[in-house]
Amino acid sequence: MSKPVKRIIEYSFLTLLASIFIFPMIWMIASSMKPEGDIYVDMGTIQSFFPSINPSEWFQTYQALFERFDVLKYVFNSVMYAVIVTAGSIVVNAMAGYAFAKFNFTGKKFLFGLLLSLLIVPMETLIITQFTVAHELGILNTRMAVVLPMLANMLFIYLFRNFFKAVPDEIIESVQLDGANYWTIFWKIILPMSKPAIATVGTLSFIASWNDYLWPLMVLTDTEKFPLQVAITNINSTPPVYTNQVMAILTLSTIPLIIVYIVAQKYLLQGLGGSGTGIK
């Protein structure tokens, strides 16, 4: 087989596969750019994946949406929560992962097993008791209450641990000889070498925080602090529900996630195998 033919087959396959995964997103964006009624009239035809034929209608939904809701305020809140959660989650979980990967300490196996077993707990069912804890801490109706419970996550600790374990001990020992302390090693050596892990945990934390609805609603009473998900739920459950507006706000809420993912995946390719770390 000649190279171009092989290429065409490869790309056709990738594209076919991609369309299986991406069609709802296309539909969402297209639906946000047409009048409500057209969405269901178009259902089942190829037109459902294209915006309105009339370009002047493309942004009418968005206009109506911005008139009904203070979208920007919610976006701002959500971005703030997500950024803090992402940064905090990377630091907190990487620290724990580092301890599990590179230290020998009393109770290590037990602790790792215990934390792993906590993954079993269905969080959905603990929300009332979590609220009680937040109440006892006195952090209700602060932005802190939204962020704190989202930080520590065993899946991410595990992921960091695996990653750090792959860092050869010799590197650590050599810098240790130079007099670097544990923190410096962690902060200056280990973390910069783990960009793929950071990118992964960062992306997943960002998404988790971004999509959280119930917890912020429970701990906040001040409308000014609500994240975007609260608005989405509200738009989606206050009759009459306008599907095109729902799709518009969902489109807006998906864009930041895509951006984060695009940025993160650039770092994903800078792992141990890539350049920049000096280990080959």
Added chain:
Amino acid sequence: MKKLNSSMNLPAYLFLSPALVLMGLFLIIPALMAIYYAFTDYYLLTPDNKQFVGLDNFIEIFKDPIFLQSLKNIVLFVVCVIPIQIGAALGLALLINKNRRGNIFFKIAYFAPVVLSLVVISVLWLYLLNPSEGLINVLLEKVGIEAQPFLSSPKQALYTIVFVSAWQGAGYQMLIFLAGLQNIPSSVYEASKIDGANKWQNFIHITLPLLRPTTLLIMITTFIAAFKLIIQPMVMTQGGPMNSTMTPVYYIYQSGFSDRLIGYSSAMTVVFGIVIGLVTIVQNKLSKGDDGS
């Protein structure tokens, strides 16, 4: 560095402390409280009036046909979804772990369902899977297969949810696999290239073994996450038809928050936790997993 040295306890626990404190507050304490509630008749609306009832809740659970059915459902779900989802995730990760023109588009596409709202997903899939109008049945009929009821059939609903969940979730594990693939030094591949190994040999002899820690991580976490299935049946079938897609966590959620029986629902959480715990241990032993050290 490798020596067991008690002087390492302090720095180790200092590094662990932020995670431990946060998990202790928002996970361990609530979980312990749930265990305590399991032995009471806690009714959500009268929190100050909890009576200790011993094992009553637990006895009830094993007489509850819906809970037992939900356990059966979830086992079937997990058995079906794990190979499909993890296989798909690994396949996708391998496909896009390459430099090619336009790769970014494929990367976004395969990850798209993960970031997409469940509202969109459920509206679209419900439409595609509609027994009389849905696109999938139209296609099936074109190739001569009879139209299927899918979500509206007690026999097929669960398998349909398996498919939709795998489709939606695979991108998540794909991302973790990608990170794992990056963790394999390229020098290893270069060496084997010199030895004249082909791609398939590379995959079997290098990629898979070196990817083992990642695979194990994904196995355990996906496995547990699959056991905790709630959202897809909640938005697509509400546990029906005839409880065929009722899952334990969904039922626990319903009992606790709709029926307000926190005591009973906590007891189910405990039983369910023990069940997954046991299965995870067995699974771990079977895969002779790495030992956490």
Added chain:
Amino acid sequence: MKKLILLVFGLCMAVVVAACSGEEASSGNKNEVSMWVHTSNETAEGKEMQSLIDQFNEENEEGYTAKIEFIPRSGSGGGYEDKINAALTTDTLPDVLTLDGPNTAAYAEAGMIAPIGDYISNKDDLLPSIIQQGTYNDELYAVGYSESGVGIFYNKQMLEDAGVDLATLPTVEEPWDWNEFMDLNETLVKEYDQPAIDMGLKDQSEWLMYAFTPFLWSQGGSIVSEDGTKATGFFNDENSVKTMSFIQEMVEKGYTTKTPVEKGFQTGKYPMMMTGSWTIAEMKSSYPDVNYGVMPYPTSPDTNELVSPSGSWQYAMSATTDKEEAAAALIDFLTQTEALTKISLANSVLPAATSVIEEIRGEVSPQMQVLIDQNAKSAHARPVLPGYPKVSRTFQETISDVTYFEENQDIQKLLNTKSSQIDKALQ
């Protein structure tokens, strides 16, 4: 190492600082009432509520004021109710709150809300269904501020094309019974070769309880005994079997479907849809070209008694409030004709009081008027039971199971099982 200790220490400090700056001090003002509502301040309903509160703050003669907090719910009440439940465990409920009709009994029985009958001056004006849903153990605990209703929406063009004379369709005064209704379905199915009506059977949700219980009541049946202690002997009696057979027949004969396509009625696919007042606003804004009418609920041929769904969100006073007079004054203000009229018009919902019906007559569409008239004549509240959620869910499952006619030919047997399940929930 130092840095590490510093970081950990810093994190701890952050928590402490957050803790100290947290929770706004609850207003010490004896005359200011706190109020939680389940909607957002960006909806028409929320905006109107805010303006009513502003009006209250200006006009109240005793000097009472109120502060409203908006907690947007999801779906049928999730989110908001979770928040109420959580506040309960920490004893931080507001003085006044809104609650959905079916929660009245549970909240009253748990001692969360206090009886307010003595404070409501407009009581005689309220629709019977409003009183019914707010009353538990003969005391009025909550007052609905609007009503809801369901009718059979039909596409005029499609019915005419099928040869139906629109002048013969039923009215609130002369409703059709199930048989006449099924004849119409038969005609439409023959003409269009697909289901005639979307009855919303797709969702296993509160809708099934809300919209399908009127059939049972029209037949003279009920889910539970009058004292609310058992279902066996009621939910499995002859009336229940007849009602469920009717619903099953609708599916079995292909008149309706358990898997309708989304918005089938709005897009001119199905000629009819069983739906509520909210669809009127949707039709107006998104499907203005569809010419449709609304007919009342079909009735049981045995009784020919019109019964229609009803239910709404209500105001209630927290039992733990120490500002009883002020809270009661607020609820009384909010349930006067003027306030109720404003809410009805702003939110395009059905009125909750007779005087409001008169106020808005002529200001609403003819379709809305049918629902208003039906409501005034035949609205029936859902049962007021502390164990309501489980009872409702079992009823929903029953309806859903009945639509699986192949698996559930023996309706009597199905109802026996479901009745004993409900019995357990009532204990």
